[in-house]
Amino acid sequence: MTAPALLAIDWGTTRFRAYLLDSAGTVLEHVASDDGIMAVKPGGFPAVLVIRCGMWLARHPDLPVIMAGMVGSRNGWVEATYRQTPATARDLADAMLAVDIGNGRMARIVPGLSTRDATGAPDVMRGEETLALGAGIENGIVILPGTHSKWVQITNGDITGFASFMTGEFYATLLGHTILGKLREEPDDPSGFDRGLAAAQRSGGLTHQAFAARTSVLLGDMSGHAVAPFLSGLLIGSEVDAGLGLAQTDGEIVLIAEGDIAAAYTRALAARGKRSCTLATEGCFTAGLARLLDASTSTIKA
Amino acid sequence: MTAPALLAIDWGTTRFRAYLLDSAGTVLEHVASDDGIMAVKPGGFPAVLVIRCGMWLARHPDLPVIMAGMVGSRNGWVEATYRQTPATARDLADAMLAVDIGNGRMARIVPGLSTRDATGAPDVMRGEETLALGAGIENGIVILPGTHSKWVQITNGDITGFASFMTGEFYATLLGHTILGKLREEPDDPSGFDRGLAAAQRSGGLTHQAFAARTSVLLGDMSGHAVAPFLSGLLIGSEVDAGLGLAQTDGEIVLIAEGDIAAAYTRALAARGKRSCTLATEGCFTAGLARLLDASTSTIKA
Numbered sequence: 001m002t003a004p005a006l007l008a009i010d011w012g013t014t015r016f017r018a019y020l021l022d023s024a025g026t027v028l029e030h031v032a033s034d035d036g037i038m039a040v041k042p043g044g045f046p047a048v049l050v051i052r053c054g055m056w057l058a059r060h061p062d063l064p065v066i067m068a069g070m071v072g073s074r075n076g077w078v079e080a081t082y083r084q085t086p087a088t089a090r091d092l093a094d095a096m097l098a099v100d101i102g103n104g105r106m107a108r109i110v111p112g113l114s115t116r117d118a119t120g121a122p123d124v125m126r127g128e129e130t131l132a133l134g135a136g137i138e139n140g141i142v143i144l145p146g147t148h149s150k151w152v153q154i155t156n157g158d159i160t161g162f163a164s165f166m167t168g169e170f171y172a173t174l175l176g177h178t179i180l181g182k183l184r185e186e187p188d189d190p191s192g193f194d195r196g197l198a199a200a201q202r203s204g205g206l207t208h209q210a211f212a213a214r215t216s217v218l219l220g221d222m223s224g225h226a227v228a229p230f231l232s233g234l235l236i237g238s239e240v241d242a243g244l245g246l247a248q249t250d251g252e253i254v255l256i257a258e259g260d261i262a263a264a265y266t267r268a269l270a271a272r273g274k275r276s277c278t279l280a281t282e283g284c285f286t287a288g289l290a291r292l293l294d295a296s297t298s299t300i301k302a
Numbered sequence: 303m304t305a306p307a308l309l310a311i312d313w314g315t316t317r318f319r320a321y322l323l324d325s326a327g328t329v330l331e332h333v334a335s336d337d338g339i340m341a342v343k344p345g346g347f348p349a350v351l352v353i354r355c356g357m358w359l360a361r362h363p364d365l366p367v368i369m370a371g372m373v374g375s376r377n378g379w380v381e382a383t384y385r386q387t388p389a390t391a392r393d394l395a396d397a398m399l400a401v402d403i404g405n406g407r408m409a410r411i412v413p414g415l416s417t418r419d420a421t422g423a424p425d426v427m428r429g430e431e432t433l434a435l436g437a438g439i440e441n442g443i444v445i446l447p448g449t450h451s452k453w454v455q456i457t458n459g460d461i462t463g464f465a466s467f468m469t470g471e472f473y474a475t476l477l478g479h480t481i482l483g484k485l486r487e488e489p490d491d492p493s494g495f496d497r498g499l500a501a502a503q504r505s506g507g508l509t510h511q512a513f514a515a516r517t518s519v520l521l522g523d524m525s526g527h528a529v530a531p532f533l534s535g536l537l538i539g540s541e542v543d544a545g546l547g548l549a550q551t552d553g554e555i556v557l558i559a560e561g562d563i564a565a566a567y568t569r570a571l572a573a574r575g576k577r578s579c580t581l582a583t584e585g586c587f588t589a590g591l592a593r594l595l596d597a598s599t600s601t602i603k604a
Contacts, residue, residue, distance in 0.1 A: 114517075114521065117504075117505075117506075119504050121501070121504065121511070121514040121517075121518070122514065122517045122518055122521050122523060123513070123514060123517050124517050124520065124521070148513060163506060163510055164510065164513040164514075164517070165506075165507075165509040165510050165513065166480070166509040166510075166512050166513045167509050169480050169481070170476075170480075170508075170509050170512075173475055173476065173479045173480050174472075174475065176479065177475045177478065177479050178468070178471050178472075178475050179471070199423070202419075202421050202423065203419075203544065203547055203548060204419075204465060204467075204544045204547075204548060205467075205507075205508070205540050205541075205543075205544040206472075206507070206508050206509075206540075207467040207468040207469050207472050207508075207537065207540065207541060207544075208465055208466065208467050208468075208541075208544055209423070210468050210472075211425070211450060211466040211467065211468045212423040212424065212425060212466075215416075215423075215424045215425055215426050215466070216423070216424055218426065219416065219424050219426070221424060235509065238507050238508075238509065239507075239509060239510075241507075242505065242506045242507040242509075242510055245505055245506075246505060246506060246510075
C-alpha cells in the first residue's frame with residue numbers, strides 16, 4: 001500500500017465524509033457518517049473528527065488534514081471568510097484557515113467563495129469551489145446541480161465567477177406545497193420532462209408556465225403522472241437557459257452529478273444544443289483537495 | 303326603495319356573497335358568509351342558497367338569479383363547461399347553465415373561460431370573466447391579482463385572451479417553506495419591494511434572483527426585514543414584465559384589487575412606465591353580472 005499523503009474531509013450540512021489519499025489522489029480508505037454540521041453541537045467538531053478519523057490521525061502523525069464544505073460556515077467548526085472571485089487554486093490554498101484538532105496539530109479549512117455579478121448582486125458558495133477545481137478543466141463551465149445549483153465559470157484554470165439557482169429547493173417546495181403537488185400522480189411519466197424543457201422557452205415565465213401545467217391536467221392535455229417531471233423540466237430548463245445566458249459558453253461544460261440528476265441536466269443541455277460530460281462528485285472532491293494541497297505555498301502538515 | 307332586478311351571487315372557494323341589485327346595478331341589500339364551495343357537501347348547494355337568500359327569493363318570485371365563480375366548477379353545484387375565447391358578454395350570457403333552485407325555479411351559472419396561447423398552452427379562469435366584464439373597458443388589460451393572478455385582454459369590449467400567473471401561491475409557498483422564509487424578519491421593511499422589482503429585470507431568472515436575496519442578507523447587503531417585500535417585488539415584477547410581454551398594451555390598464563395588493567401592482571406597473579387605475583372587486587362583480595343579464599338574448603327570470 002502506498003503511503004497516505006492527505007486526509008481530505010468533505011464536511012457538509014448533513015454528511016461527514018473522509019478520504020485517506022495517496023500522493024496520486026487515489027482513495028486508500030474512506031469513511032462516511034451522518035455527522036453533518038447540523039448534527040454537531042457547538043464545540044463538538046474536534047471530538048467528531050477524532051471519533052471518525054482518530055485511528056488515521058494516530059497512525060500518520062504528519063499527515064496533512066484539509067476540510068471543505070459547510071464545516072467552514074457560521075454554523076460549522078469556525079467561519080472561514082469567503083474569498084472573492086477571481087480565485088486561483090493557490091489563492092484558495094493560501095486562504096485556508098488553520099484550526100487546532102488537538103495537541104497543537106492543525107487542520108486546514110478551505111474558505112468558500114463570494115462573487116458579484118455585473119449589477120452588483122452577490123452570490124456565495126462553500127464546498128463547490130473545491131469540486132469545481134477538481135473538475136480539472138482549463139476553460140468552461142462546471143455545473144453542480146442541487147438544492148441550490150451552481151454554475152461555475154473557469155478561465156485559464158481559475159474560478160472567475162459563478163451563479164446560484166434555487167432549482168432543487170423550488171422543485172421540492174412547489175411539488176410539496178402547491179396545487180401542482182395535488183395534481184401529481186405516481187409513478188412519474190418521464191415524458192413530462194421534455195414538455196417542461198419546452199415550456200421553459202415559452203413566454204410568460206415560471207409562474208405562468210407552472211399554471212399552464214395545472215391547466216393541462218385539468219383539461220386532459222397532460223396526465224397527472226407527467227406533472228413532477230414537467231416541473232423538473234421547467235425548472236432545469238429555466239436554469240440552463242439562464243446559466244447559458246450568464247456564462248461564457250465556448251469552453252467545456254462539465255456536470256458534477258450522479259444518476260437521474262446527471263441524466264436530466266445532460267438532456268436539458270442537449271436540448272439547447274450543448275454537449276456536456278459528467279464527473280462523479282467524490283472524484284472531483286478528492287482531486288480538488290489534492291490540487292489545493294499541491295497549490296499551497298506554505299507547508300501543510302500536522 | 304327601487305325594485306330589485308337581479309340576485310347576483312359570487313360563490314367562490316371559501317366565501318359566499320349575494321347582492322340584491324336594482325336595474326341600475328346598485329346594491330340594495332347584500333349578505334356574505336363562509337359557505338364557500340369547499341364548505342358545502344355534494345347536493346347541499348340548494349339548501350345553502352335558501353338559508354342565505356330564501357327571504358329574498360320568497361319576496362321576489364320573478365327575480366332573476368345569476369351565480370358566478372367556483373360554484374360552476376367540478377366541485378361546485380354543477381360543472382358549467384368552460385367557454386372558449388374570444389367571448390362577448392352575449393356569448394357568456396347565452397352559455398349560462400340553468401339549475402333548479404327549488405320548485406322548478408331556475409338560476410343561471412356563468413361558465414368559466416378557457417383559452418390557448420400561440421404555442422397551444424391552455425389556460426382557464428372561472429369567476430374572473432365576470433369581474434373583467436364588469437370593469438367596463440373597451441380596449442385594454444384587466445389585471446386581477448391573487449393566488450393565481452389573471453391578465454385579461456379586452457378588445458372592443460370582448461374577452462379575447464388571458465393568462466394566469468401563480469404569483470400569490472409562489473409567494474406564500476416560498477416564504478413558508480424555503481430558506482427565504484427562515485431569513486425573514488418582521489416587521490417588513492417595504493423598501494425591499496423596489497429592490498425586488500429591480501431584480502426581476504436582471505438576468506438569471508426567479509431561482510437565481512431569489513437566491514441573491516438570501517445571499518444579500520447573509521452578506522449584510524440587505525436586512526431580513528426586507529426579505530418578504532423583496533420576494534413580493536420579484537414575483538410581481540416578473541408577472542408584470544411577462545404580462546406586458548404577452549398583452550396588447552396600447553389600451554387602458556385596470557387593476558381589480560384592494561389595499562396593499564392594489565398599491566403593489568400600481569407601483570410595479572408604474573416602475574415599468576405604465577399607468578393603471580384600480581377598481582374595487584365588489585363593484586366589478588355586480589356590474590359584470592348586471593351586464594350579463596342585459597346581454598342575454600333569452601329571458602332570464604324565475
